Amino acid sequence: MxxxxxxxxxxxxxxxxxxxxxxxxxxxxxxxxxxxxxRRAVPGISERMLSDRLTELAGLGLVRRTVEEGPPLRVSYELTDAGRAIRPALVELTNWAEEHLRVGEGARCPEEFRD
Structure with a gap:
């Protein structure tokens, strides 16, 4: 059900x-x-989108933004304790994808879910 x-x-x-x-x-x-x-680690993301997502994640308390005095002025980002706590779930999702999703083909539907 x-x-x-x-x-x-x-x-x-x-x-x-x-x-x-x-x-x-x-x-x-x-x-x-x-x-x-x-930006290099996440190919295809625009600067604007990366900035928006980092701001959102910082607002949720998952990412910490630190301004490093310059010159040049640099900003670094790191996971907070709450952000690091999601690691086991992401590892499990990665393992699941390796087992059940073919590269480049999207999801395979398991036998028990097929019509």
Whole structure:
């Protein structure tokens, strides 16, 4: 029987369902990075979108923004404790994708879900 997802599940996918958000979190899993490093680590993201997502993640308390005095003035980003706490879930999602999603083909539908 199909049921409505729990509110926690809804909140998770409202966040991770936004394009680039999961990849930005994953890029920061191994330590802090500067804006330009993050831009290179997430191919295809625009500067504006990266800035917007980082601002959103900082507002949610998942990313910490630190201004490094210059010259040149540099800004670094790192995961907070709350941001690092999502690592096990992202690792599990990665493992699931390696097992169930073919590269370049999208999701395979398991036998038990086919008509």
């Amino acid at each position: 199909c049921t409505e997802p729990e509110s926690g599940m809804t909140r998770v996918f409202q966040l991770l369902g936004k394009r680039w958000t999961g990849l930005i979190l994953a890029a920061l899993m191994n330590g802090p990075g500067h804006f330009a490093q993050l």
